[in-house]
Amino acid sequence: MSEQKRGFLGRLFGGRDEPPRPETQDEAAKKAPDAPDAGETPVVTPDEAAVEIVADVLSEEQAAPAATGAEDEPAPEESLSADLTREDPSPEPEQTEPAANIPASAAAGDAPRGSWLSRLTAGLSRSSSTLTGGITSLFTKRKLDAATLEELEDLLIQSDLGVETAMTITERIAEGRFDKQIEPNEVRRILAEEVAKVLAPVALPLTIDAARAPHVILVVGVNGTGKTTTIGKLSAKFAAEGRKVMLAAGDTFRAAAVEQLKIWGARTGADVIARDTGADAAGLVFDAMQAAREAKCDVLMIDTAGRLQNRAELMAELEKVVRVIRKHDPSAPHSVLLTLDATTGQNAMNQVEIFGRTAGVTGLVMTKLDGTARGGILVAIAARHKMPVHFIGVGEGVEDLEPFTAEDFANAIAGKGAGT
Structure with a gap:
């Protein structure tokens, strides 16, 4: 048996367009006199534009780039330390992570959809x-x-x-x-x-320390893992517990992320601190810390721009945000949540290690378990890193992000869930 195991493990790691037809007089006469020109752009008010940004794009949870598992993961022959120190002289491309569409259930009250175990x-x-x-x-x-x-x-x-x-x-x-x-x-x-x-x-709960108000939660992760959506869902849960929540739109690279967070804030009764697109994230966080303290908030949740874990300059920017937070409160951030996309599989291992070292991650939120056959990666992460897992997500609704329980997850992944 031992020889066979070694053998197996060794293998394991070994036309041209037609011109337009001229319009006839009868066809021209049939046009309504007040019809707008076909090329005219409709006027949209700022409020309508904000709604359209969020309503017309794909969900952040649905639109995780499939390439993250391949592009982010370091090549086998490269070390993680090499990834962190690699210089890239090219300018950082604009963040393209789409904004999440906020589920209708978040606005109209979530209809009962069965027990959490059945959904899991x-x-x-x-x-x-x-x-x-x-x-x-x-x-x-x-x-x-x-x-x-x-x-x-x-x-x-x-x-x-x-x-x-x-x-x-x-x-x-x-x-x-x-x-x-x-x-x-x-x-x-x-x-x-x-x-x-x-x-x-x-399997440990996320504990909010009332004695440290505001309890500062920094949410980090790579592009497309669901950071902004997770913040919105947690805001709804905290509000339901009677806590006063403030949100900081620290993903200043994506206008859609800021608008998305504002809508979550409006629906959950949370104030949102935001700045113009491209503003300095560290400066925004500094203002948010001061505003949350003055407003006597129970919880301040800070969104951050998605960043690849093997880009040293981006990780240095995240370290700067942490330093700014500690200028206000040396004990903060009190919780640093790393969102992980289950569909990325083994690449999530590297993310836990490097974000943990850079940002001091205190707990994990695993998202998109319903969109992959690789949900077992959570078990491998737990075995290697021993990092607390606070929440897991299996859908877009607020009720689809729930505290993590070991027995329920184990039964579900072994096919011994509800009704079996």
Whole structure:
């Protein structure tokens, strides 16, 4: 078995347009006299423009660039430290992360959509179906032998659970069952139990310290991970708890992000500190800290521009924001939340490491678990980094971002969720 594992792990890391037809007199006469010219641009008031910015673009959660998993991840032969110090003389391109469309449920009150466990199970169905389908194929009418265990380990690693967790699960399944038939349901039960063991130590709530008002929450992450949307959803949750919230639109590169945050603020009763597009983010944060203290807010949440974790100059800018916060309150930021897009898979590992070192990340929010078959990456991150996981998201609605619980997640990813 050990030789086979080493062999497997070694393989693992080894026409031309026609001219327009002239208009006839009859056709010209049929035109309404007050009809605007076809090329005339309608006048839109500033308020309408703000609504259109948010309403017409794709959701930040829906529009995470698929390339982030490939483009952001350092090449295998390069070290993370090399990525952080690499100089790029070219100017930083304009941020292109689209604004999230705020779900209608956030405006009109969220209609009941079943229990959180049922939504979590549905959201993780793509991840769990890969695992459960493979387990059923492996263990139906087949005795447990070394080849089966290696195939199971391969399946678990391909599902992004991580090498350590995969080996632990296969070793437990082998105990007392070698050369015996084992039912797929039994394998799923063991899978859920072992995943829950890994996740239990990191399933910690986000605690707001009332004695440190305002409790400052800095939200960081790469482009497209759902930072602004997450802030809006958390603002709604804090408001429902009776807390006074202020939002700081620190993503000054994207006008749409600022407008999006303003709409979330209006709907959740939170004041929003914002500046013109391109304004200095550190200066805005300085003003927000002062305003939140004067307004006696319970919570100040600060949005930040998306940045690649391997761009040293962008990470240095984030460090500057943290220093400005500490000029107001040496103990702040009290919480630094890193939003992770589950669809990026293994690249999320690098993000946790580098953002943790640069910004002092205190907890994670995993988004878009409903859009990927790679939800197991959360297990691998927990096993390696031991970083608290506060919230997970499985959809666009406010109710689709909930506190993380190890047992529910483990049962859902093993296909043992609601109704099973």
